[in-house]
Amino acid sequence: xxxxxxxxxxxxxxxxxxxxxxxxxxxxxxxxxxxxxxxxxxxxxxxxxxxxxxx
Amino acid sequence: xxxxxxxxxxxxxxxxxxxxxxxxxxxxxxxxxxxxxxxxxxxxxxxxxxxxxxxxxxxxxxxxxxxxxxxxxxxxxxxxxxxxxxxxxxxxxxxxxxxxxxxxxxxxxxxxxxxxxxxxxxxxxxxxxxxxxxxxxxxxxxxxxxxxxxxxxxxxxxxxxxxxxxxxxxxxxxxxxxxxxxxxxxx
Numbered sequence: 189x190x191x192x193x194x195x196x197x198x199x200x201x202x203x204x205x206x207x208x209x210x211x212x213x214x215x216x217x218x219x220x221x222x223x224x225x226x227x228x229x230x231x232x233x234x235x236x237x238x239x240x241x242x243x
Numbered sequence: 244x245x246x247x248x249x250x251x252x253x254x255x256x257x258x259x260x261x262x263x264x265x266x267x268x269x270x271x272x273x274x275x276x277x278x279x280x281x282x283x284x285x286x287x288x289x290x291x292x293x294x295x296x297x298x299x300x301x302x303x304x305x306x307x308x309x310x311x312x313x314x315x316x317x318x319x320x321x322x323x324x325x326x327x328x329x330x331x332x333x334x335x336x337x338x339x340x341x342x343x344x345x346x347x348x349x350x351x352x353x354x355x356x357x358x359x360x361x362x363x364x365x366x367x368x369x370x371x372x373x374x375x376x377x378x379x380x381x382x383x384x385x386x387x388x389x390x391x392x393x394x395x396x397x398x399x400x401x402x403x404x405x406x407x408x409x410x411x412x413x414x415x416x417x418x419x420x421x422x423x424x425x426x427x428x429x430x
Contacts, residue, residue, distance in 0.1 A: 198404060202395055205348045206368040213263035219276055222258055222283060229287045230251070 247295040254286065257300045260369075264304055267364040268311050268357050278314070282307040301371065305379040308361060315357075351401035359394035366391050 261282060265275030285306050286293075293302055352360065365371045365379065366387070373391065377384040 198399060199395060202363075202398055203367040205345070206352075206363050208345065209349060209352060210263050210267060210364060210368040213266040214259050216259075216262070216272075218258045218262060221276070222279065223255070225280060225283055226255060229284070 250290055250293050250295075250299050251287070253299055254283070254303070257303055260300060261303050261307060264364060264369075265307055265311070267360050267368075268308065270353055270360075278307055278311055281310050281314075285310065298375075301375060301379055304365070308379065311357070347402060351398055354401055355394060355397060358390065359397060362387060362391045363394050363398070367395070 258279065262275055262279050265278040265282075266272060269275045269278060282303060286303055289306075293299065352363075355363070361380075362376065365376045366373065371379070373384050373387040377387045380387065
């Protein structure tokens, strides 16, 4: 077993925990409002493109 | 090399990470969601400025963190969670795997400044290089490096872990499967 220095081992543990903190939030469901928002933005964009095309 | 995809199509894939980054800055899911919403709208109207083929997630993170800091300046509102309520509500699962106890870790993380949480999330958790983060934050690489070091040191201090102190290395930790939380604190 190769031992890293105490400092980098501490850093490694901290980073592992930081990853876990991040992943804990990452695995939460993304609220539907974002899917709705993206759909609205797309629809708006399409409407604008149509308007441009009619000019 | 495949042709770069339309960032509009790619955006939904980055929402969980964007939201997680938002939560790490605000420590509050509701505020994070508002932040993500603002980020999506801003990104959408600025996609012509996005360089195809570059890291879309980093670009979105940049918009989110800039929005966070400018909102914060506007509101001048305290968003900290000194009692660690967030930790209690979101992270109540016990971790008996010999590594740092998660609830203690979260509580310490919550006490950091958003600036410290930011660099730790970008460098420590997401593995961005200090160079990448310096571009995202619009500061010098040296600033990112020193801020990351200070943030790690502060976290270690809050966890009562001195740098250079003989702590369990990851492999040892993994083998010590049933170490209790009090045992870790005593280490």
